[in-house]
Amino acid sequence: MSAQPDAFTVPADPDxxxxxxxxxxxxxxxxxxxxxxxxxxxxxxxHVPQPEVEPDETNPKxxxxxxWAVEHHSRLLREAVVQVSDSRxxxxxxxxxxxxxxxxxxxxxxxxxxxxxVNPELVVKDPRLxxxxxxxxxAAIRCGATPVFATMLRPPSEVVGSKxxxxxxxxxxxxxxxxxxxxxxHTERATRESVADGGRVxxxxxxxxxxxxxxxxxxxxxxxxxxILHAKSERIRxxxxxxxxxxxRVSGSLDDLGLPxxxxxxxxxxxxxxxxxxxxxxxxxxxxxxxxxxxxxYVELYEESEAISxxxxxxxxxxxxxxxxKPGKEGAAPVxxxxxxxxxxxxxxxxxxAIPPGVRRGLRKxxxxxx
Amino acid sequence: xxxxxxxxGLTNLEGHxxxxxxxxxxxxxxxxxxxxxxxxxxxxxxxxxxxxxPLLRATDHVIVVDNGSTDGTPEVAAETxxxxxxxxxxxxxxxxxxxxxxxxxxxxxxxxSVHSLSYFYNWCFSLVQTRYSxxxxxxxxxxxxxxxxxxxxxxxxxxxxxIIRVPRHGxxxxxxxxxxxxxxxxxxxxxxxxxxxxxxxxxxFEWEIRxxxxxxxxIGLPQGLCVELKYLDGDEFAHWTDxxxxxxxxxxxxxxxxxxxxxxxxxxxLPPGVHEITAPDGVHIVDHVTKTWLPRAPRPLEVG
Numbered sequence: 001m002s003a004q005p006d007a008f009t010v011p012a013d014p015d016x017x018x019x020x021x022x023x024x025x026x027x028x029x030x031x032x033x034x035x036x037x038x039x040x041x042x043x044x045x046x047h048v049p050q051p052e053v054e055p056d057e058t059n060p061k062x063x064x065x066x067x068w069a070v071e072h073h074s075r076l077l078r079e080a081v082v083q084v085s086d087s088r089x090x091x092x093x094x095x096x097x098x099x100x101x102x103x104x105x106x107x108x109x110x111x112x113x114x115x116x117x118v119n120p121e122l123v124v125k126d127p128r129l130x131x132x133x134x135x136x137x138x139a140a141i142r143c144g145a146t147p148v149f150a151t152m153l154r155p156p157s158e159v160v161g162s163k164x165x166x167x168x169x170x171x172x173x174x175x176x177x178x179x180x181x182x183x184x185x186h187t188e189r190a191t192r193e194s195v196a197d198g199g200r201v202x203x204x205x206x207x208x209x210x211x212x213x214x215x216x217x218x219x220x221x222x223x224x225x226x227x228i229l230h231a232k233s234e235r236i237r238x239x240x241x242x243x244x245x246x247x248x249r250v251s252g253s254l255d256d257l258g259l260p261x262x263x264x265x266x267x268x269x270x271x272x273x274x275x276x277x278x279x280x281x282x283x284x285x286x287x288x289x290x291x292x293x294x295x296x297x298y299v300e301l302y303e304e305s306e307a308i309s310x311x312x313x314x315x316x317x318x319x320x321x322x323x324x325x326k327p328g329k330e331g332a333a334p335v336x337x338x339x340x341x342x343x344x345x346x347x348x349x350x351x352x353x354a355i356p357p358g359v360r361r362g363l364r365k366x367x368x369x370x371x
Numbered sequence: 372x373x374x375x376x377x378x379x380g381l382t383n384l385e386g387h388x389x390x391x392x393x394x395x396x397x398x399x400x401x402x403x404x405x406x407x408x409x410x411x412x413x414x415x416x417x418x419x420x421x422x423x424x425p426l427l428r429a430t431d432h433v434i435v436v437d438n439g440s441t442d443g444t445p446e447v448a449a450e451t452x453x454x455x456x457x458x459x460x461x462x463x464x465x466x467x468x469x470x471x472x473x474x475x476x477x478x479x480x481x482x483x484s485v486h487s488l489s490y491f492y493n494w495c496f497s498l499v500q501t502r503y504s505x506x507x508x509x510x511x512x513x514x515x516x517x518x519x520x521x522x523x524x525x526x527x528x529x530x531x532x533x534i535i536r537v538p539r540h541g542x543x544x545x546x547x548x549x550x551x552x553x554x555x556x557x558x559x560x561x562x563x564x565x566x567x568x569x570x571x572x573x574x575x576f577e578w579e580i581r582x583x584x585x586x587x588x589x590i591g592l593p594q595g596l597c598v599e600l601k602y603l604d605g606d607e608f609a610h611w612t613d614x615x616x617x618x619x620x621x622x623x624x625x626x627x628x629x630x631x632x633x634x635x636x637x638x639x640x641l642p643p644g645v646h647e648i649t650a651p652d653g654v655h656i657v658d659h660v661t662k663t664w665l666p667r668a669p670r671p672l673e674v675g
Contacts, residue, residue: 292404
């Protein structure tokens, strides 16, 4: 008996530029390990479109976030009047609506196309990303690329707990927990298989820190990421240097948050179901159905809460309106970060009125401000 | 009396009580989350294998209501859904009454007659059990981008009361591998509607119209997401009373454009804005246009 000659042939190194175009979107709530996941992907050889957001003291190892994507998402969120941690179920339609605009689809696809020239496997991550997955999916299609998704999971008690220090009371936790629910329940819905997709994975942050090799290879195999499948030893060493199991500093239980009863139950049940998705073979229609029911439960709870608190909204609207009418007085609407402010607004109305209309128009035109 | 002013439902003039309408939001349990596509079809057997798979994938449910087909349309619908592995998302129904054709015939019918387009539409949409609906035709095929756009909006819309407009382009077929795509007309109709008492069908001059509350939100999808199949060897205008019915009003400009393009192509002429397209060997022209040609066409798509 003789062995087949092919069995002894050593294959040449694969040429990364020959890989099929693929873009990995790393989604999940902020503080859930998205930076660690995207950073690992970068070390494996996927390309984070440059330039990246600079590391800072909150994340000294870097965010692995393309700066353009962060700016792009921030602008779109402003246009949709949606906050990063928005707990309104209707906010998904607002960002979805913006995502249907042809100029945004063109802009996003063109940006992606430019980076495919560097590397056919890209990784895009930003805490705001979940709001615009439909936009990115279209952009990938237009580039002839396959979109794939990795969603990071971290216990809600830890995510909320790590942010809670900024809030002084129990209702701060409730808002953060509601935002987490809204984000995760809809991110799961947004990443369910569509005709264009190449798959999705859910990765527990704890699993990633505990044994990143297992989590990363699972991601590579499930999503067909060639850079992971063919990663060389030095990249694996770099990844070991990069992952710090001590990163997971905050712990605690859901009970510590003191959430309202129904919200507590929804958060606990959602976390149970999401956890199933992270098990191999756990992404099943039964889990989807359970999550659909939880999403409906959350929408119902939110609508009820919104109806009950209508007086607060009306009072806030009146306060804002009054603040606009009397600038500088208590209750004046604060200028949002990133919103333009104008020196002319600081000039008393009486003085502004004394300027001839023609001159006022000329000044407005000069600073590019419409009436 | 008309559909708008009947809060419980509709009773038809002919006394066919088994086809009286109970508004779905009045049924026990009310409406559930999600979106349903509703197709009223007659002899659409050749088109449904292209129409249904993307629509079944993109929406929570699809209702096909047959109105007197003689070409096996219901069987083809069932086979197509089964082949796609999505039979559980398809519901079929049959509406046995002859429905007035668009134009003069429609204008002559009272909207509470079972023969009225308005009544027919209200009956079809009374079968919907979700909070959002897509009015769809049995010859409208989504492109890949159209499918993912509709799929995402289907869950994003939630309880938001907004209409969604979908542009579509005529795809005139003269064989399995050759056709003509009409990008010469910019046309987007309102296809997505919330389900509820503010959004019922009533009567317009040539066809039905869906009521809306004042200052209703409306968004439009980009061009190039949907084609409407037209068969050059078929009778594409059978659902109209006669060509005179769309000869004059601005409202009927799309139909006039279709009439002009259809007859020009039959005579071997290529009208301005119409692209002649040949599919590669082994690929059907509809698949080629919806999965390759349109998705990869330069944006913004030049239309109109």
